[in-house]
Amino acid sequence: QVQLVESGGGLVQAGGSLRLSCAASGRRFSSYAMGWFRQAPGKEREFVAFIIWSTGSTYYADSVKGRFTISKDNAKNTMYLQMNSLKPEDTAVYYCAASGTYYSLTSPQRYDDWGQGTQVTVSS
16 A cells, blocks of 8 residues: 655645645555546546656646646655646645556546645635
């Protein structure tokens, strides 16, 4: 099992930036993919971005493409989500997750381990 701990959420004005971190510990996960999801009140959990740990390949939801950047630090076993040009509709609890597959990584069902979530609130 992989333990995931998110940090970096907070309150920011529209147009501002935040960087989320996800520290991973536990079993080796160098062959896994990791992703970010978000969930706003009353809505389903939504895919944001994923990264393939071994290659660094990335993929983004259309709603965040060009504004968010997912990255990793292998030495620190940490994944990041740099969020720029934030909008009020980005307000949600953000979760990081680890997957044991390379397929259908936009689906939360493909992820085995989840962090506790961190709140991001963007004011207008």
